[in-house]
Structure formats: C-alpha cells, structure tokens
Amino acid sequence: MYLNFWGLKEKPFENTPDPRFLYCSLQHEEALSRLLYVVRERKGAGMLTGVFGCGKTLLAHTLLRELGSDIYRIALINNPKLSHIELLMDIALKLGASNLPARKTDVLTNLLLDSINEILQDNLKDGKETVIIIDEAHVIKDEDVWDELRLLLNFQLEDKFLLSLLLLGQPELRKIIEANKPLLQRITIKSRLESLSETDTSFYILHRLKIAGREKEIFTKGTIPLIHKQSGGIPRRINQICDMALFAGFGKKAKSIDEKIIQEVMKGLEE
Ligand SMILES: Nc1ncnc2c1ncn2[C@@H]1O[C@H](COP(=O)(O)OP(=O)(O)OP(=O)(O)O)[C@@H](O)[C@H]1O
Numbered sequence: 224m225y226l227n228f229w230g231l232k233e234k235p236f237e238n239t240p241d242p243r244f245l246y247c248s249l250q251h252e253e254a255l256s257r258l259l260y261v262v263r264e265r266k267g268a269g270m271l272t273g274v275f276g277c278g279k280t281l282l283a284h285t286l287l288r289e290l291g292s293d294i295y296r297i298a299l300i301n302n303p304k305l306s307h308i309e310l311l312m313d314i315a316l317k318l319g320a321s322n323l324p325a326r327k328t329d330v331l332t333n334l335l336l337d338s339i340n341e342i343l344q345d346n347l348k349d350g351k352e353t354v355i356i357i358d359e360a361h362v363i364k365d366e367d368v369w370d371e372l373r374l375l376l377n378f379q380l381e382d383k384f385l386l387s388l389l390l391l392g393q394p395e396l397r398k399i400i401e402a403n404k405p406l407l408q409r410i411t412i413k414s415r416l417e418s419l420s421e422t423d424t425s426f427y428i429l430h431r432l433k434i435a436g437r438e439k440e441i442f443t444k445g446t447i448p449l450i451h452k453q454s455g456g457i458p459r460r461i462n463q464i465c466d467m468a469l470f471a472g473f474g475k476k477a478k479s480i481d482e483k484i485i486q487e488v489m490k491g492l493e494e
C-alpha cells in the first residue's frame with residue numbers, strides 16, 4: 224500500500240462520510256450552519272439539496288457529531304424508500320421506541336404516531352431535543368410518506384416545534400417539495416451545495432492530505448485544473464482520481480503527482 228511511501232497515516236481520499244475529513248468550503252460551512260440553526264433555534268424543518276457526491280451525507284454525519292447525544296435524540300434515516308408505516312417504524316425505533324408490534328396494519332400507523340408523540344413528550348420533559356434527518360429524501364415518491372412527515376411536524380406546542388426535521392437529497396427534492404405546498408410552508412431554511420471551484424478543489428486536496436498526516440504538497444500545481452475538469456468539482460470524483468493517482472505514483476516511485484500521472488489515471492478511469 225502507498226501509505227508509507229507518501230508519508231501518510233491513513234488513506235486520504237476514501238469515499239466514506241467521515242466528519243474528520245470535512246473541508247469547510249464556504250458553501251459547506253453555510254449549509255452546515257443553516258442546518259444547525261434549524262435544530263438549535265427550533266425552526267421546524269430545513270432542506271439541503273445538491274448533486275450526487277457533493278457532501279450531503281457527510282454533512283449529515285457532521286451534524287450528528289456537532290449536536291452530540293447529551294441533548295439531542297437523533298434519528299438518521301439513510302434509506303427512505305419505504306412505505307409510510309415502515310418509515311414511521313424506522314423513525315420510532317431509531318428514537319428509542321420499544322415493544323412495537325411488527326404487523327403492518329392501519330391500526331399500526333396510529334400506534335406508531337402515538338409512540339413517536341410519547342417519545343417527543345418524554346424528551347421534552349427530560350430536556351432533550353428530537354431531530355429526524357432523512358437522507359436521500361428525493362427517493363420518496365409515495366404521497367402517504369410525505370403526508371406522514373408533514374403530520375410529524377404538527378407535533379408542536381403553542382410556541383415551539385417538538386421536533387426538527389431535516390430533508391437532504393439530490394436537486395429533484397426541491398421540485399418535489401415545491402409541488403407540496405403544505406410541506407413547503409413548513410420548511411423555513413433551504414440551502415444547496417454546488418460543485419467545488421478550482422481553488423476549492425486545490426484546498427480540498429490539501430486539507431484531506433493534511434488530515435491523513437501529510438503536511439507537504441504531493442500534487443503539483445499543474446494537476447489541479449486537470450483534476451477539477453475531470454471531476455467536475457465533485458468531491459466523490461476528486462477522491463477517486465486522487466486515490467488512483469497516489470497509487471500510480473507509488474508504482475512509479477514518483478516524488479510528486481504531476482500532470483502526466485493524472486492524465487494516465489484519467490485514461491484508466493475512462494476505460
Ligand atoms: N466538503 C467535503 N470535505 C471533505 N470530503 C467531502 C466533502 N464533500 C464531500 N466529501 C467526500 O465526498 C464523498 C461523497 O460525499 P457524500 O457521500 O456526502 O455525497 P452526497 O452529496 O451524499 O452524494 P449522494 O447524493 O450520491 O448521496 C464522501 O466520501 C465525502 O467524504
């Protein structure tokens with residue numbers, strides 16, 4: 224493996240949502256602070272959209288870490304392609320419900336809502352805040368599921384919401400929500416992530432290398448425009464190219480990664 228060769232403690236370009244590696248570009252920082260604002264100021268619901276691979280799931284995991292478990296009880300739903308009953312069940316279980324019946328009947332919907340409401344009231348009594356984060360929310364096509372999510376937001380006291388709901392998804396999520404006026408009205412904060420600029424791509428690469436234990440540059444200046452163009456500024460693709468480049472450079476015993484290595488890697492990725 225190339226770790227020793229490049230003086231790294233761990234792999235710098237893994238496609239995993241590890242908050243330690245978060246590079247806070249202006250847009251990531253703004254998106255994160257808006258999501259935190261929805262939760263900390265009890266604004267009800269917030270939405271984050273962005274193209275695939277731009278950092279939404281990573282921000283969800285960063286939120287979990289930022290909010291911590293002392294005060295916040297958080298249900299992170301990763302795969303919301305569920306029926307409304309399954310979704311409510313998943314939320315209830317992740318918020319700590321126990322003794323839920325397994326049979327999916329309509330009676331169960333009310334039972335689940337009662338159970339979630341009970342958890343919300345208990346959390347309130349204990350001074351805990353409840354947060355539901357739905358990642359990949361754009362895959363929800365079932366109107367019943369959207370209705371249940373909207374109804375969850377009706378759990379509120381006169382002066383504040385009993386839970387915060389964060390919806391994360393690809394750009395089509397925005398259209399889905401815009402077509403759902405009652406839900407749209409409840410979403411107080413919206414933000415979006417775009418691809419990284421060339422300058423941010425350069426800082427992004429440096430940042431991830433530094434977290435992985437390498438202070439000195441590895442990628443020459445000339446590689447940045449190539450990586451940016453090939454990746455479209457999408458972090459997941461930047462990771463892929465940079466990881467392959469480190470591997471190729473290691474094979475050649477190179478001192479740094481230059482344009483030639485990047486071009487070879489790009490050819491390899493296209494094949
Ligand atoms: N700002 C960032 N700093 C560091 N790494 C990032 C950043 N944004 C994205 N990444 C990395 O890029 C990869 C893809 O990010 P992520 O999975 O969060 O994208 P996504 O927006 O959820 O994509 P999808 O819509 O396909 O689910 C992850 O491995 C993540 O670590």
Ligand SMILES: [Mg+2]
Binds near residue numbers: 279280281358359
């Ligand atoms: Mg994701």
